[in-house]
Amino acid sequence: MYLSGHEASLDLREVVGVKAVKIPAKSSTLSFGKNAKVDENVPYCIEMQPIGPLGFSVVIITRPGNHRWRCKQVSFQCKDSSLCHQWITAIKEALKSEAFCRPKKLVVFVNPFSGKKKAVKLYRDKVLPLFELADIHVTYIETERQNHARDLLVQNSLDLKRIDGLVCVGGDGMFSEVLNGLLTFTAHDLHIEEMDRFEPVAPDIRIGIIPAGSTNTIVYTTTGTSDVVTSTLHIILGDQIGIDVNSVNVNDQFVRYSVTLLGYGYMGDLLKDSDNKRWMGPSRYSWSGTKSFLANNAYYGEIKYRLSSNSDSHPTDAVKCYSGCDICSMAGQSNSRSTSKVEISAGRDTDLQLDEQSDFMKHSNSQSSDLSGSYSDSNWRTVIGKFVAVNSVTMSCSCDLSPPGMSPYCHLGDGCMDLIMVSQCSRIEFLKFLLRTAKGEERKNLDFIQMHRVKEFSFRPLTEDSDLLSISSEENIPQSKKVKLKRQTSRTSVWNCDGEVIDQPKISVRVHCQLVKLFARGVEDPSLQDDQKRNCCSPSFDNS
Numbered sequence: 248m249y250l251s252g253h254e255a256s257l258d259l260r261e262v263v264g265v266k267a268v269k270i271p272a273k274s275s276t277l278s279f280g281k282n283a284k285v286d287e288n289v290p291y292c293i294e295m296q297p298i299g300p301l302g303f304s305v306v307i308i309t310r311p312g313n314h315r316w317r318c319k320q321v322s323f324q325c326k327d328s329s330l331c332h333q334w335i336t337a338i339k340e341a342l343k344s345e346a347f348c349r350p351k352k353l354v355v356f357v358n359p360f361s362g363k364k365k366a367v368k369l370y371r372d373k374v375l376p377l378f379e380l381a382d383i384h385v386t387y388i389e390t391e392r393q394n395h396a397r398d399l400l401v402q403n404s405l406d407l408k409r410i411d412g413l414v415c416v417g418g419d420g421m422f423s424e425v426l427n428g429l430l431t432f433t434a435h436d437l438h439i440e441e442m443d444r445f446e447p448v449a450p451d452i453r454i455g456i457i458p459a460g461s462t463n464t465i466v467y468t469t470t471g472t473s474d475v476v477t478s479t480l481h482i483i484l485g486d487q488i489g490i491d492v493n494s495v496n497v498n499d500q501f502v503r504y505s506v507t508l509l510g511y512g513y514m515g516d517l518l519k520d521s522d523n524k525r526w527m528g529p530s531r532y533s534w535s536g537t538k539s540f541l542a543n544n545a546y547y548g549e550i551k552y553r554l555s556s557n558s559d560s561h562p563t564d565a566v567k568c569y570s571g572c573d574i575c576s577m578a579g580q581s582n583s584r585s586t587s588k589v590e591i592s593a594g595r596d597t598d599l600q601l602d603e604q605s606d607f608m609k610h611s612n613s614q615s616s617d618l619s620g621s622y623s624d625s626n627w628r629t630v631i632g633k634f635v636a637v638n639s640v641t642m643s644c645s646c647d648l649s650p651p652g653m654s655p656y657c658h659l660g661d662g663c664m665d666l667i668m669v670s671q672c673s674r675i676e677f678l679k680f681l682l683r684t685a686k687g688e689e690r691k692n693l694d695f696i697q698m699h700r701v702k703e704f705s706f707r708p709l710t711e712d713s714d715l716l717s718i719s720s721e722e723n724i725p726q727s728k729k730v731k732l733k734r735q736t737s738r739t740s741v742w743n744c745d746g747e748v749i750d751q752p753k754i755s756v757r758v759h760c761q762l763v764k765l766f767a768r769g770v771e772d773p774s775l776q777d778d779q780k781r782n783c784c785s786p787s788f789d790n791s
C-alpha cells in the first residue's frame with residue numbers, strides 16, 4: 248500500500264475484504280471524499296482522498312517473515328454513511344471482478360482426525376472468519392470416514408459445476424483423497440471409465456489446503472510454510488499454481504494419482520509400520536522412522552526410468568522453484584522427446600561381494616536390443632541393484648522435518664519428478680543421507696546415491712528365479728548361493744504413495760505436467776522486496 252499526503256492507494260490484489268467500522272474520534276486513519284475513484288487504467292488500484300468522520304476498514308495482507316502472511320486493517324473515514332457504503336460496495340464489486348479469479352463458492356472438507364485432531368477448531372477459529380470477511384460462500388462437510396470426501400466427489404453429490412474450488416482442512420492424505428476424487432469425477436464426467444487407458448483430464452476447479460495434518464508437505468512446498476492463516480489468505484486472494492500429478496499403475500492397471508512422494512524401502516516400511524500407530528499422532532513417523540532405520544533393510548529391484556529431455560535441469564542444479572518460476576512456466580511448451588539411449592548401469596551391491604559391474608553390463612547388452620526396440624526415440628535407462636530406498640518426488644517435499652525437502656531443487660510444475668535411489672549402505676551412511684536431507688545439504692558426493700530428473704519410471708522387485716541371473720555374476724549359480732539369494736530376494740517392501748500404502752511392489756509411474764491447480768503461488772523468493780514479490784507473480788490475472 249502506498250500512502251502520500253491526502254491520498255491513499257491500496258493494491259486490490261492484496262485486499263482480503265472490507266467492512267464498515269466506527270472510527271474513534273482520535274484515530275490516525277485516513278479519510279476520503281467524493282473525488283475518490285477506482286483507477287481504470289490500473290485495475291487493481293483504488294485512489295482515495297480524505298474528508299469526513301464515518302468509516303470502513305480494508306483488510307490487507309502483510310508479510311511478517313518466514314513466508315507467513317498476516318492481516319492488517321487500514322481504516323478510512325467518510326463524510327457520511329452513504330458515501331461509506333458506496334465505497335464498501337465499490338471495493339467489493341472490484342474484488343468480485345473476473346480479473347481477480349477469487350473464489351466465491353467453496354466446498355470445505357474437514358477431517359476431524361487429522362494431525363493433532365484440531366482441524367475443526369482451527370477451521371472455526373481461524374479460517375471461517377476470514378472467509379466471511381471475503382464474502383465467500385462455504386458448503387461445510389466434516390468427514391465421517393476414510394474416503395467420505397472422495398466418494399462425494401466421484402458420485403457428483405456436490406454439484407461441482409457451481410463452485411470455484413474445493414478446500415481440504417487436513418493433511419496430505421486428505422488432499423490425496425480430494426485430488427483422486429476430483430480427477431475421477433472429471434474423467435467420468437467425460438465418460439472416461441478406464442483410467443489406465445486415457446490421459447487424465449485437468450479439472451476446472453482449484454483445490455486449497457488448510458494445513459492440519461501431520462506432515463503437510465503440499466502446503467509447505469507450495470507456500471513456504473505450514474501456517475493456517477497464510478493458506479487461508481492464498482485461497483481468498485484467488486492464487487493459482489499448476490502442480491504436476493503422477494498416475495500410478497500396478498500391473499498396468501491405474502490405481503491412484505499422487506503429487507508428493509513415492510517411496511519404496513525405507514519410506515514404505517516406515518509408513519506401513521506407522522499406519523497402526525495413528526493414535527501417536529504426528530510423532531508416529533519419528534518412531535517408525537527410527538525402527539526402519541535400525542532395521543536397515545535393503546531390497547533387490549530393477550528400475551527403468553525415462554530422463555527429462557531438458558539435460559540442463561537436474562536434481563542437483565541448485566535452481567530453486569520460486570513463485571513465477573521460469574522453468575515451470577516454460578514446461579509443457581516443449582514436448583520434444585530426447586534422443587534414444589539405453590544404458591544399463593549397476594546399483595551398488597555390498598552384500599554379494601561379487602564383481603557385478605561387468606556382469607550387469609553383460610546383462611545389459613543382452614537386453615539392450617529389446618529395450619531399444621520397446622522404447623525407441625526415448626531416453627530410457629535401467630538400474631538393477633539392492634536398495635535401502637527408492638524415492639521419487641514430484642515436488643521438493645519441504646516440511647517441518649526437512650524444510651529444504653527431499654529434493655530441494657525439484658519443481659512444482661516442470662512435468663518431471665526427481666528419482667533418488669539409495670543403494671545398500673551401512674546405517675552410518677544412511678544416517679548421513681537422512682541428516683543431509685533434513686538440512687538440505689549436498690548429497691551428490693555420497694557414492695551410494697543416484698539422482699535423476701525423470702518423466703516416468705517403473706520398478707519391479709527381483710524375486711523370480713530368472714532374476715537371480717541378473718544379480719549374480721555366475722551363469723550357473725551354485726545351490727548354496729541360490730538359496731541365499733532366494734531368501735534375500737523374497738523380501739519385498741511396499742510403496743509409500745503420498746502417505747498411503749501400496750502393497751504391490753511392481754509399479755509404473757508417469758508425470759502429468761501441471762494437471763491440477765492449487766490455491767497457492769509457490770514459495771516467494773525471500774531475496775525480493777514485498778512489492779517485487781507481488782509483481783513477480785500475479786496469478787490472479789492469469790485467466791489461461
Ligand SMILES: CCCCCCCCCCCCC/C=C/[C@@H](O)[C@H](CO)NC(=O)CCCCCCCCCCCCCCC
Nearest residue numbers: 419462464507508532536537540644649653681685745746
Ligand atoms: C535424524 C533425523 C533425520 C530426519 C530425516 C528427515 C527426512 C524427511 C524427508 C521428508 C520427506 C517428506 C515426504 C512426504 C511425504 C508425505 O507424502 C507423506 C504424507 O504426509 N508423509 C509421510 O510419508 C511421512 C514421512 C515422514 C518422514 C519421517 C522421517 C523420520 C526419520 C527419523 C529417522 C531417525 C533416525 C534415528 C537415528 C538414531
Ligand SMILES: Nc1ncnc2c1ncn2[C@@H]1O[C@H](COP(=O)(O)OP(=O)(O)OP(=O)(O)O)[C@@H](O)[C@H]1O
Nearest residue numbers: 361362390391392417418419420421460461462463
Ligand atoms: N472422518 C474420518 N475418519 C477417519 N479417517 C479419515 C476421516 N476423514 C478422512 N480420513 C482419512 O484420514 C487419512 C489421514 O488424514 P490426513 O491426511 O488429513 O491427516 P494426517 O495423516 O495426520 O496427515 P498427513 O497426511 O499430512 O501425514 C486420510 O487418508 C483420509 O482419507
Ligand SMILES: [Ca+2]
Nearest residue numbers: 641658661663
Ligand atoms: Ca515436478
